[in-house]
Amino acid sequence: MTKANTKDRNDLYLLSGKRVWVAGHRGMVGGALVRRLEREGCEILTVGREQVDLRRQEQVDRWMQRHAPQAVFLPAAKVGGILANDAYPAEFLYDNLMIAGNVVNAAHNVCVEKLLFLGSSCIYPKYAQQPIPEGALLTGPLEPTNEWYAVAKIAGIKLCQAYRKEYGNDFVSAMPTNLYGPGDNFDLETSHVIPALIRKAHEAKISGASEMTIWGTGEPRREFLHVDDCADALVYLMKGYSASEHVNVGSGADVSIRQLAETIRGVVGFAGRITADTSKPDGTPQKLMASTKLEDMGWQSTIGLESGISSTYRWFLENAT
Numbered sequence: 001m002t003k004a005n006t007k008d009r010n011d012l013y014l015l016s017g018k019r020v021w022v023a024g025h026r027g028m029v030g031g032a033l034v035r036r037l038e039r040e041g042c043e044i045l046t047v048g049r050e051q052v053d054l055r056r057q058e059q060v061d062r063w064m065q066r067h068a069p070q071a072v073f074l075p076a077a078k079v080g081g082i083l084a085n086d087a088y089p090a091e092f093l094y095d096n097l098m099i100a101g102n103v104v105n106a107a108h109n110v111c112v113e114k115l116l117f118l119g120s121s122c123i124y125p126k127y128a129q130q131p132i133p134e135g136a137l138l139t140g141p142l143e144p145t146n147e148w149y150a151v152a153k154i155a156g157i158k159l160c161q162a163y164r165k166e167y168g169n170d171f172v173s174a175m176p177t178n179l180y181g182p183g184d185n186f187d188l189e190t191s192h193v194i195p196a197l198i199r200k201a202h203e204a205k206i207s208g209a210s211e212m213t214i215w216g217t218g219e220p221r222r223e224f225l226h227v228d229d230c231a232d233a234l235v236y237l238m239k240g241y242s243a244s245e246h247v248n249v250g251s252g253a254d255v256s257i258r259q260l261a262e263t264i265r266g267v268v269g270f271a272g273r274i275t276a277d278t279s280k281p282d283g284t285p286q287k288l289m290a291s292t293k294l295e296d297m298g299w300q301s302t303i304g305l306e307s308g309i310s311s312t313y314r315w316f317l318e319n320a321t
Helices: 028-037 057-067 082-087 089-109 144-167 193-207 227-240 257-268 292-297 305-319
Strands: 019-022 043-045 071-074 114-118 171-176 178-180 211-215 221-226 247-249 254-256 273-277
Touching: 019 028, 028 227, 057 089, 071 089, 071 227, 082 089, 082 144, 089 114, 089 144, 114 144, 114 227, 144 171, 171 227, 178 193, 178 227, 178 305, 193 211, 193 257, 193 305, 211 257, 221 227, 221 257, 221 305, 227 247, 227 292, 247 292, 254 257, 257 273, 257 305
Parallel strands: 019 043, 019 071, 071 114, 114 171, 171 247, 178 221, 211 273
Antiparallel strands: 221 254
């Protein structure tokens, strides 16, 4: 651990007593951050889209000037799975560019002490080396199915770096892997893989179906991190990291989509078989991030995949059925 990349753990950016804005608190990551920050003794600021549309610069500027947050977490984004990314490229690019640009610029204008922006592991090149180090960014072509979202998130990371370089703002970025957990989106048209498979397995079980279908061959490998683990890592970075390069946030292990589906089938209690729809795209062959940088700072995930899926299924049963 070097001082060039991290703060000394005795010289933390303390959140206690600070006004901390979680932009996008109704999303899965934002909700997890609110839960995690309740242990920090800070004043948590939130605002809904009906009051402030983060795509509208004047609304963001006015709210920031009025409430003067000292720290900002920026997980707010338009997100979705392969189908949604492919169907709404303009919205994924425009909305995410505007959200990043408006919040980062307003944070600079009102002298926010620290800001943490969230990227996404899908912004790495499609054929990046595995595990993917932070330095792999912009070293190859993107995965075509999510390039619009990826370009916007890359711009957000570069924007934080630019404000840091030009103005000295303490703006940092984190790169979470595939996330899941309470508050996830379980709509089959727009969801990511874990909530989609949970819903498919549940509906197959309830209907007495003999099979459930996964997209693609089932061979691609993905890394997953429970959103509560992610929130804990983000608070850890907000307190103790201050440098230009983004930081990977992952679990350090990956599974094939078929293995994932089998785990979910077991958790849900669906007894039928799993079939593969090979007419659907696989996406990137493998996506496992190198999280050694964060681990060297002293943080590691604690929620295992099966137990995390079990708690997520319980949340789904209580809130989304």
